Amino acid sequence: xxxxxxxxxxxxxxxxxxxxxxxxxxxxxxxxxxxxxxxxxxxxxxxxxxxxxxxxxxxxxxxxxxxxxxxxxxxxxxxxxxxxxxxxxxxxxxxxxxxxxxxxxxxxxxxxxxxxxxxxxxxxxxxxxxxxxxxxxxxxxxxxxxxxxxxxxxxxxxxxxxxxxxxxxxxxxxxxxxxxxxxxxxxxxxxxxxxxxxxxxxxxxxxxxxxxxxxxxxxxxxxxxxxxxxxxxxxxxxxxxxxxxxxxxxxxxxxxxxxxxxxxxxxxxxxxxxxxxxxxxxxxxxxxxxxxxxxxxxxxxxxxxxxxxxxxxxxxxxxxxxxxxxxxxxxxxxxxxxxxxxxxxxxxxx
Amino acid sequence: xxxxxxxxxxxxxxxxxxxxxxxxxxxxxxxxxxxxxxxxxxxxxxxxxxxxxxxxxxxxxxxxxxxxxxxxxxxxxxxxxxxxxxxxxxxxxxxxxxxxxxxxxxxxxxxxxxxxxxxxxxxxxxxxxxxxxxxxxxxxxxxxxxxxxxxxxxxxxxxxxxxxxxxxxxxxxxxxxxxxxxxxxxxxxxxxxxxxxxxxxxxxxxxxxxxxxxxxxxxxxxxxxxxxxxxxxxxxxxxxxxxxxxxxxxxxxxxxxxxxxxxxxxxxxxxxxxxxxxxxxxxxxxxxxxxxxxxxxxxxxxxxxxxxxxxxxxxxxxxxxxxxxxxxxxxxxxxxxx
Numbered sequence: 293x294x295x296x297x298x299x300x301x302x303x304x305x306x307x308x309x310x311x312x313x314x315x316x317x318x319x320x321x322x323x324x325x326x327x328x329x330x331x332x333x334x335x336x337x338x339x340x341x342x343x344x345x346x347x348x349x350x351x352x353x354x355x356x357x358x359x360x361x362x363x364x365x366x367x368x369x370x371x372x373x374x375x376x377x378x379x380x381x382x383x384x385x386x387x388x389x390x391x392x393x394x395x396x397x398x399x400x401x402x403x404x405x406x407x408x409x410x411x412x413x414x415x416x417x418x419x420x421x422x423x424x425x426x427x428x429x430x431x432x433x434x435x436x437x438x439x440x441x442x443x444x445x446x447x448x449x450x451x452x453x454x455x456x457x458x459x460x461x462x463x464x465x466x467x468x469x470x471x472x473x474x475x476x477x478x479x480x481x482x483x484x485x486x487x488x489x490x491x492x493x494x495x496x497x498x499x500x501x502x503x504x505x506x507x508x509x510x511x512x513x514x515x516x517x518x519x520x521x522x523x524x525x526x527x528x529x530x531x532x533x534x535x536x537x538x539x540x541x542x543x544x545x546x547x548x549x550x551x552x553x554x555x556x557x558x559x560x561x562x563x564x565x566x567x568x569x570x571x572x573x574x575x576x577x578x579x580x581x582x583x584x585x586x587x588x589x590x591x592x593x594x595x596x597x598x599x600x601x602x603x604x605x606x607x608x609x610x611x612x613x614x615x616x617x618x619x620x621x622x623x624x625x626x627x628x629x630x631x632x633x634x635x636x637x638x639x640x641x642x
Numbered sequence: 643x644x645x646x647x648x649x650x651x652x653x654x655x656x657x658x659x660x661x662x663x664x665x666x667x668x669x670x671x672x673x674x675x676x677x678x679x680x681x682x683x684x685x686x687x688x689x690x691x692x693x694x695x696x697x698x699x700x701x702x703x704x705x706x707x708x709x710x711x712x713x714x715x716x717x718x719x720x721x722x723x724x725x726x727x728x729x730x731x732x733x734x735x736x737x738x739x740x741x742x743x744x745x746x747x748x749x750x751x752x753x754x755x756x757x758x759x760x761x762x763x764x765x766x767x768x769x770x771x772x773x774x775x776x777x778x779x780x781x782x783x784x785x786x787x788x789x790x791x792x793x794x795x796x797x798x799x800x801x802x803x804x805x806x807x808x809x810x811x812x813x814x815x816x817x818x819x820x821x822x823x824x825x826x827x828x829x830x831x832x833x834x835x836x837x838x839x840x841x842x843x844x845x846x847x848x849x850x851x852x853x854x855x856x857x858x859x860x861x862x863x864x865x866x867x868x869x870x871x872x873x874x875x876x877x878x879x880x881x882x883x884x885x886x887x888x889x890x891x892x893x894x895x896x897x898x899x900x901x902x903x904x905x906x907x908x909x910x911x912x913x914x915x916x917x918x919x920x921x922x923x924x925x926x927x928x929x930x931x932x933x934x935x936x937x938x939x940x941x942x943x944x945x946x947x948x949x950x951x952x953x954x955x956x957x958x959x960x961x962x963x964x965x966x967x968x969x970x971x972x973x974x975x976x977x978x979x980x
Contacts, residue, residue: 362773362776430917430921433913438958438961442955443954444954555780555784558780559780601791605782609785612777
């Protein structure tokens with residue numbers, strides 16, 4: 293797994309546009325003009341949704357890629373933030389919702405979700421490696437059953453609905469275009485933050501813990517504290533995305549944090565690739581496209597549209613089998629092959 | 643045991659006292675004051691028996707899981723799917739032939755063959771890559787779940803018990819005193835659950851004997867401790883792996899038939915039993931059969947008593963046990979023998 297990327301040269305100041313590589317520049321411009329060229333459905337249900345899922349998967353990528361902790365609890369953390377946004381803010385169930393303004397409810401929701409995620413992490417790091425996946429899966433499932441059975445706080449099976457995004461600065465943030473830019477901004481910030489942290493001392497120490505925990509402990513690093521801090525950081529990202537998720541859907545129910553979605557997040561991260569923060573977003577776009585259009589594809593192939601899960605499962609199996617690093621791995625393998633001379637197999641000069 | 647009592651006299655006294663109270667609560671008729679606080683004794687006894695029989699079912703599922711994990715370090719997240727497949731196969735067999743006992747054989751064989759296929763075709767190719775194996779099991783569980791949904795649909799299936807096992811049996815346990823005649827009322831309990839409990843205990847003891855008293859069991863235990871060393875001594879470890887995977891998967895299949903008999907088989911059950919085996923194994927200790935037994939008993943009791951006395955928080959109780967165990971004994975109550 294590639295650990296760090298080469299630092300860009302520091303010759304020009306950070307605001308200099310020419311420092312940005314061309315392909316990033318193109319991607320950025322395309323992302324910015326999408327609401328102008330695409331219809332509302334695509335903007336909302338494909339791109340905004342993919343950014344949110346990608347951000348949640350990014351938090352998993354951070355834990356798995358830099359800390360080797362495959363946590364299945366990230367969707368639950370996002371779900372806790374979503375529930376808390378509905379509980380502190382406004383929803384149709386006014387016996388439960390406190391009706392506080394969004395600028396109180398949202399930070400509180402993110403804080404609660406971060407605390408929840410940190411506590412789950414503190415439990416999960418009691419054991420190591422492969423056990424993490426079992427413990428976090430158990431936490432996610434327990435939370436799902438709790439939310440489904442509890443009516444006093446979570447309104448049980450039906451959940452909380454009519455959770456609307458706020459209206460401020462004269463903009464209704466629930467409209468497709470403003471919401472698109474909001475989720476794009478959050479996704480970009482989360483991406484930048486993860487890239488920054490991955491090269492900051494904390495991120496480097498975390499990668500050291502991943503590679504050899506015993507040696508890092510001998511060097512004087514507190515291994516457990518680093519791991520828990522990684523959970524806290526990832527939970528913050530996932531919680532922020534969870535607030536967006538409840539605004540996008542307008543409601544939150546046990547189905548949001550069921551084990552299926554939790555595993556979907558893992559699939560997104562793994563299919564995209566967990567060695568680089570861009571992977572989860574690639575995976576999320578692919579997942580959302582599949583999810584939206586699989587029905588038509590399956591029907592055109594003569595299969596019933598209900599076999600969507602089968603398609604996802606088989607695709608996931610294929611990716612795990614053939615590439616250790618998802619789409620990113622396939623891409624780098626392809627580039628490597630393209631660089632080699634087809635006859636001699638030697639590297640070509642560029 | 644004597645040494646434990648010598649070392650911790652106060653703790654031992656507390657344990658003995660707790661056991662005595664439990665025995666008294668089970669066998670003696672309850673005074674009216676206690677019934678006011680705890681509810682009727684019949685409810686308590688039913689919760690106790692349901693908890694123990696549910697624990698027996700959990701033990702059957704989780705022991706296969708923990709055996710596979712202990713030997714191959716493979717967290718088989720498709721274990722719940724194997725359980726559910728066993729339930730469906732058992733239903734089809736019992737429906738087609740009318741033999742309840744035959745459905746156990748069929749479920750064991752079919753699911754064990756599937757387990758062998760998984761081990762030979764999939765897991766052998768990625769030995770040593772724990773994470774990859776686990777991810778693959780997630781993919782497999784999604785695929786199997788959807789295939790089963792395709793074949794059997796979303797209906798509930800219940801395997802009918804044969805006539806010689808239907809109906810309740812009266813146990814020599816007093817639930818209360820009849821107001822009119824003054825006679826004791828005894829607990830009536832479904833006989834099929836008792837038979838299943840006895841069978842689960844028998845399987846557990848047989849497994850313990852096989853692991854500790856036979857040559858194959860010795861190989862398995864050695865493999866749990868150090869599989870590289872074992873294969874270096876000339877044992878064909880792949881055969882041991884296949885055997886253990888087949889047996890663990892087959893146990894899940896048998897458990898599926900049992901679950902389908904006293905509950906039902908439906909989509910979503912795979913997840914429930916996967917979660918149950920995860921929690922049981924985490925609580926009991928990974929890779930340890932006695933640990934699985936203890937964990938299953940604890941979780942089964944917690945679930946039943948929780949759903950009787952605190953319905954909203956039954957899951958939380960189960961979860962709380964897991965949290966406490968992880969906090970104080972992260973290796974599980976009975977860690978795998980080292």
